[in-house]
Amino acid sequence: MSTPERPKQMLALTAEQTMLQLTAARASGERFDAPIVVANARHADMIEEQLAAVGCRPQALILEPIGRNTAPAIALAALCAVEPDAPLLVMPSDHVIEDVDAFRAAVQAALPMVEQGWLVTFGITPDAxxxxxxxxxxxxxxxxxVYRVDRFVEKPPRAAAEAMLASGDHAWNGGIFLFRADAFLDALAQHEPAMLDAVRRSIADGERAGTHIRPSAVxxxxxxxxxxxxAVMEKSDRVAVVPVSMGWNDVGSWDALHAISACDPAGNAIRGEVIALDTNNCLARSDGVRIAMVGVSDLIVVASGNDVLVLPRGRSQEVKMLLEAMKSSGGSDARSPEAELGALKG
Structure with a gap:
């Protein structure tokens, strides 16, 4: 369902609102300014339509001419902040946070250190x-x-993950940050000056039209x-973490979506036109054609447009392998696996 034209962030996967709309609502109210959105240029109209539908008008919509990782994307936002010393709350726009009050409390706890120039990340309390x-x-x-970060750990093997969970002194890295714009740019100048220089030049040589900012592709x-x-967090000596339990999920697979979805008494998470008889612990979703299921258990069935996906629960990470196979077969409708990784940052 996630395509380059309409990536995961623009879909209503977990609620009636899209992931982008839920992210905007998470940081709305009197304590928050209008958001700065960094996104792929092809999604500009869709972003504005979706945000307008929930009463949100970005102070800036920065349209990346080419895809880049999070450090240059955040640098764009920091350089375009109206107040250089303003705290920036950096949030991917494809996460679920069920306990928004807990999230906002964690933000409040971090602000005193942020005002002193610390770079803060939020550590998700692990449950597995x-x-x-x-x-x-x-x-x-x-x-x-608020705690000092001892170290960052790359995605671990199973035994290491079990040891870290048992130790009680590790948190998941959820990729959500809070820091002053100038503090982040200072750290970038120290550790990645070439990146900062390139991003500065892209804005200086780019185009502005109202709230739209189009950096130079070159x-x-x-x-x-x-x-x-x-680029920054693993190298800076003023990095802090706020551990928080807030019902976080990055919805990285259909299995993850089933785990956080409201289910019927038989454990089924159903959306769209679906008929399920004697069916248990399944996720079934359609944005068009009718799905009919009888006497099955532990399946994921998704119908979107001309595509139908059927696989056992527990194997939804293999969708990326399936997409690669579709590309290799030369099918014109094969979708890029990169669409699953998120073409939009918010």
Whole structure:
């Protein structure tokens, strides 16, 4: 269902609102300014339509001419912030946070350190030895609820993940950050000056029309394609973490979506035109054609347009392999696996 034309963030996967709309609502109210959105240029109209539908007007819509990782994308936002010392709350727009009050409380806990120039990340309280997430080792306390980051850990093998979960001093790296714009840019100048220079030039040589900012493709392409973790967070000596349990999920697979969806008494998560008889623990979803299921269990069945996906629960990570097979077969409708990784940052 996630395509380059309409990536996951633009879909209503977990609620009536899209992932983008839910992200905007998470940071709305008197304590929050209008958002800065960094996205692929092809999605500009769709973003404005979806945000307008929930009463949100971005202060800036920065349209990436080419895809880059999180560090240059965040640098674009920091350079375009109206107030250089304003705290920036950096959120991917394809996450689920069920306990928004807990999230906002964590943001409040982090603000005093942010005002002192610290770079803060939010560590998700783990409930399983996940091998698909990076981890943060939580160090000594700095303020109430805020700790120094001891180290970042890449996605671990199963045994290491189990040991970190048992230790009680590790959190999942959820990729959500809070820091002053100028503090982030100072850290980037220290650790990745070539990236900062390329992003600055892309804005200087780019175009502006109202709230739309179109960086220069030539200059932006020269920015190293690195994540914020690798470019800054793992290198800076003023990095803190706020551990928080807030019902977080990055909805990285259909199995993850089933796990957080409201289910009927038989454990089925159903959306769209679906008839399910004697069916248990399935996810069934259609945006058009009718799905009929009888006497089956533990399946994922998704119908979107001309495509139908059927696979056992627990194997939805293999969708990427399936997409590669579709590309290899030369099918004109084969979708790029990159669409699953998120073509939009918010």
């Amino acid at each position: 030895p996940e091998t698909g997430y990076g981890y943060i080792k939580v160090g000594e306390p700095i303020e109430t609820g 200059a932006f392409s020269e920015a190293p394609n690195e994540s914020i973790d690798y």
